[in-house]
Amino acid sequence: MKKLSSVYIALILVFLFAPIAVLIFFSFNAGSSTSTFSGFSLRWYLELFRNGEILDALKNSLILAVASSAIATLLGTAAAFGIHHMKNKHLKNGVMTATNIPMMNPEIITGISLMFLFVFVGGLLGLQTKLNFWTMLIAHITFNLPYVILNVLPKFKQMDKSLPEAALDLGCTPMQSFFKVQLPAILPGVLTGMIMAFTMSLDDFVISYFTSGVDFQTLPVLIYSMTKKSVKPTIYALSSIIFVVILALLLLSNREKSSDERLEAKRLKAEKKRREAIIKAQKSGKAPKQPKREAVYEAKAPRRSRSYLNKIVAVCCAFAVIVSLCVMLGVYSKNTITLNVYNWGEYISDGSEGSLDVNKAFEAYCANELGMKVKVNYVTYTSNEDLYAKLSTDAVSYDVIIPSDYMIARLASEGLLAEIDFDNIPNYEECISEDFRGLYYDPEDKYSVPYTYGMIGIIYNANVVSEEDIGDWDLMWNEKYKGDIVQFNNARDAFGTAFYKLGLDVNSTDVADWERGLAELKTQKPYLDKYVMDEIFNMMESGEAAVGAYYAGDYLTMLDNQAENVDLQLYYPDNTNLFIDAMCIPASTQNKSLAEEYINFMLSEEVAIANAEYICYASPHSVVYNSETYKEDMGEEAIEILYPKNFNFHEAYNSNCYKDLDADTKKLLNELWENLKISN
Amino acid sequence: MTKKNVISENGIRRNPPQKKGLLQRYAAAPHIVWSVLFIIAPLIFVAYYSFTDADGVFTLANISAFFTEKYLIIFFRSVKLALIATAICLLLGYPIAYFISRSKPKTQKVLILLLMLPMWMNFLIRTYAIMVLVQDTGIINSFLGKFGIGPIHILGTEGAVIIGMVYDYLPFMILPIYSVMSKLDNRLIEAASDLGCNGFGVLRKVIFPLSLSGVISGVTMVLVPSISTFYISQKLGGVDTLLIGDVIEQQYTASNYNMTASLSLILMLILLVGLAIVNHYSDGDGGGMMP
Incomplete structure (x- = not known):
């Protein structure tokens, strides 16, 4: 029986860890595939540390998880305390039911319902950006709260009722009674609740997907937006590192605990010896040396170690709250201008494999040439429709977007695009040939600058x-x-x-x-x-x-x-x-001239080549497709596929492109x- | 405790009880406000959008659209797959929760940590990794191929979606059951065997009834996300595995908010009523989530 159960447990663990083993294995792949292994290499790990986009998303995920779990723990512990002492049965039941809703309700519904609320209230308040970091934080606190409450409440129930009363009788204020007597008793529940909340928040995709805005993209949302291009092993490398770190932390905490236990055992043994010595001394008639102090020490020792633990936890919590507050303020620091760029997943050269990190380069360009402190906030979407859903509810405000042709037509007809001032984009004249001008989606070339096709x-x-x-x-x-x-x-x-x-x-x-x-x-x-x-x-x-x-x-x-x-x-x-995917500026932009500066920068030779080589789609940029370096880098076969010979782009495009369908046809489709x- | 202020024997005045009451009475207030604002109010919005059309005019069209053959087929498919996945999770998870709760305390701790460890990996990436595992040329099929079996075509079938659900949500089944079982009094089991119960009898008459609250929270925690998932069916499913979650997500990306809301509302009501019935008949207050 014993053997059978061990084998069974082992099998389940194999089942649970097999996919993780797969992703760790492929994180060492020399190729960029996640299904065929072409040799061992560490390149994805190196790339991970060069990839600002992924690291930013990781940082955002951590900030959100720390902040939301800390706030949820505070709110939830207080709530559990209050609920436990609630006399009114109906009120208690009502509150418990409301608390349970986010746990019983599918995540997708929680996400959608919060999105409705935020968009509606944001509209009432006339906010430019209705979905942002704060809405995501609220959403995460909301679904974290039940985890904290449901972990803390049973601890209150288990606690001896006479304990707080005894504390009060002995002269504690209610505050003291809570912090000195009740809190230590419920602490394990609080900690598990906080850890669960942190885990849930870090891993949440569904609710974040519906409530995330322009200024703040978490890792799961970033990964989901890679749906047009493939998920790169960089993400696998990151997951492997997270896995190893967590595993190490768990092992370490386990070992530390057991070494604590060992110390405790040693101490007890020593104590016992001392006591025996005292008894011996007493028996032999000699007065023991300060037996009272020994006794006091004995009684105090366990309490001391416990309050020590409390302090550590308190310090950790305080630290977490302070750090998250600082970072939150940092997100909104006023000195730098934030340029919000919304693009397809993996649709810009990001510094991997020694390529140019375009967004960083633009920030540097602004700092050096224009004397402006600019932060490019680069966020990615999954589809044109996804972009439209965010733009049309007016949920967010972007400065540069890169939709496809038919979506540009739709956005322009609904008045969602701003007219571009081409005087601010001197590169346009020489780079974009006649072939790519005057196309149906923007017949007068007012709203868009072609990016790739x-x-x-x-x-x-x-x-x-x-x-x-x-x-x-x-x-x-x-x-x-x-x-x-x-x-x-x-x-x-x-x-x-x-x-x-x-x-x-x-x-x-x-x-x-x-x-x-x-x-x-x-x-x-x-x-x-x-x-x-x-x-x-x-x-x-x-x-x-x-x-x-x-x-x-x-x-x-x-x-x-x-x-x-x-x-x-x-x-x-x-x-x-x-x-054709083209760069546009939404009408709701806050930084139009800077957005034009960005578009102009994207057209400069080095940047355009870097992007074309990264995306691997054809470039409408005449300097790019005439560049020898570009042809060499891509290889002859690739050039032939991307730019077929004897091919009239204008003609083929006009007869075969997708146009924006009218509302009825869209509904029908x-x-x-x-x-x-x-x-x- | 008496309600009046009492001067105790040594003359120390007790703290006035109403002050203590104040703290206790209002500790839950922030949470209640929060629940009303961010749990109840959003659901009212869902209801509002369900019963209006794009112009904000009252209509029942969105609701009645659900009760057409198209959506009912999808809905029942979601229910079927979720129920199968939940049943498998229960069958796999119940014994493991039992075995863990019977092992040494130290082993218990390690095993529970190991079970929770995959939850720290990103859910999307784990699902993606399953795809690599089960495809025709994947690791499982290459392994089976060495014994001359297969390849078994899994990816794109309902089976793959179920595997994905079981994989992603199994820990949610094991943890609550384990949490209840670890608190089970060993003497009860001994008493039952002393009184002539055989092993199966002990399980049926003692252990299972006592762990029922854990089973119910486990079932809830697996069933709800399985029934509403869209990522798993998107990545692992095939041509015939569209689930209700996929439809809701599609309606959202198509910017059809009224339909998104009505589908959400109906799914939510069906789930809440179903869970309320289960909870009513089990009369437990649900096992703790965690040990």
Whole structure:
């Protein structure tokens, strides 16, 4: 039985730690894949320390976790004290029910409900930024409170009722009675509550996702925004470090405790000896040496060590509160101007692999050239719709955003974009050629500066797919590769593939067209392995999937990481989507001229090349695509894929780009997408 | 304690009781205010958005939309997967909680720390790592392949989603059960065996009823996040594993707040009513979260 139980416990632990072992293993990967191992290397650890974005997010997560758990512990302990002494049964039940709601309620609902509240109240108060650090802090305190209360309350119940009364009888004030008698008794509950609150806050994604604003991005939210590009092993490296640190802390605290216990045992032994000696002395008739003091010492010793512990805890708590307050004030220090930039995940050169850290460089540029202290607050989003959701509720105020073409059209038509003063962007004239001007989403070139563009291609594993099946979109509908095909997990791109296949206009407003698209996607569904976004990287690289459409630039990343028995290839169907992502300034900006300065900086040669090489999509910047260094760095094959020859961009773009759909069509698309997902 | 001020024998005046009452009476006040502002009020907003359309006009359309075939299929799928995951968590977690609570105190502490350790790793990243583990060319299938089994196609199936849920939420099942069991009086078990109960009888008649409050909080803590998850189904699920959480998230990103609210409201009400019924029949006040 004993053996059986040990084996069972071991098996469960293996189950719990296997994924963690996987991520530690891949954090040492020489390649950038998280599914194929291409040799041992420490590069991701080095990169981690150079990556300002991740370190900032980590810092933010820690600040939030410390601040929210400290405040929740204070509020929650007081609340538990009050609830315990509550005489009115109905009130008590009511308060307990309210306390339990955040624990019983799904996180997604807590998050959404708080978001509604913040946006509404922020609107009433006329705030520019309705979601920010403070709203996130409130949200985290709210879901931390029950953990503290539910851990502390039982300790009050277990405590001997006569203890506080005895303290009062002996002349303590109520305050003294609480701090000297009750607090030590409930302390274990308070500490567990605080630790749980800290853990929950640090790991929370769902509630943060709905309540996070522009100025403050936590690690989980950052990771989620990497959904278009793949999650890099840098994140794995960070997780591994966190794991090792926590493990070390736990082991250390365990050892310290046991050494404490050993000391205690030694002391007791010594005491016993002394007492025996005294008794012996008494027996032999000699007067013992100050027996009373010994006795006093005996009684006091355990209390002394306990109050020592209390002090440590108190000091720790105070320290945590002070640090978090300082940092909170630091977040809002008035001397520096904060420029809020909102971009896709992994869509800017960030200093990894010796590349240029663009945001740092801009800060340095402002300090040196303009004599301004600027902090670039760089936050990332998952999709255009995600960006729109944040912008349209007026929840946040950004200075620079980089949406895709159809979203720019939508934002401009709703008056959410500011007109750019091109006099402040001298680089624009010489860098952006006629090809990329006057496009439908911004016909008069008032609102946007092109940042990057690309095409959707079909990627396939040549070891699985036979040559004769290649050609146009039919490969994605080929029954032969049933279970090996992956399709976009976003409505617009998925319907796009069907529309191109059927030769329909992707911007059609005809309901019948959309129904045809749906029918086409329904016939494809049985052949699919999965609807994917960033999962496609893993699946194609490892050979799990053999056919899938994705953004061509990302194919280059997959190519670098493919497993030994995988041979990835790419081709462009005759009709396929072209997209442009361009830099814009929202109408709600607080620093328009600085935002223009930033856009101009992004167009300067070195920066533009660094970005183009990092993102791996095509660049609309004429200096970049004519640059020899750029061509050399990217390699011939990559250039051929990104910039196909005999290709008229303007023409192809105008006939195949996504335009902003009208409200009814958007609603229809949404409904059809849901129908597709649940159809059999 | 008497209500009047009393001068005790040695002449020290007791502190007036109403002062003590003041502290006790108002200690919970900040929390009550907080609950009203940030727990109750947001839910009122959810209700408000559920019953209005985009222009703020009263409508029942959002609510009735839920009771169409489309959403009901998704809802029942979520319930099914969450229930399976919860049952597996209970089956796996109950014995381990029992075994841990019967081991030496020192071992207990170490094992509980080990169980909590994965919770310190980011939840998104852990889920991502499962993907690598279970894919056709992943570690599990390569291992099985060495014995000529498989590859078993897991990723993209309902099975993968269940594995994800069990993995992410298993500690939430084990901890409350363990917390109750570690307080169980050993003498009760001895008494039962002395009185002729066999091992199974002890488990059925003594241990299980006494640990029921822990089981209920464990079930709650696994069921609720499983039923409403969207990340797990997004990453591990396939073409047929859309869950109610995914739909809510999709409606949110599509900026359809009224539908987001109504789906949230209905899910919340169903869960709260269900949990209230379970709690009512178990008449426990729920096991502690933690040892």
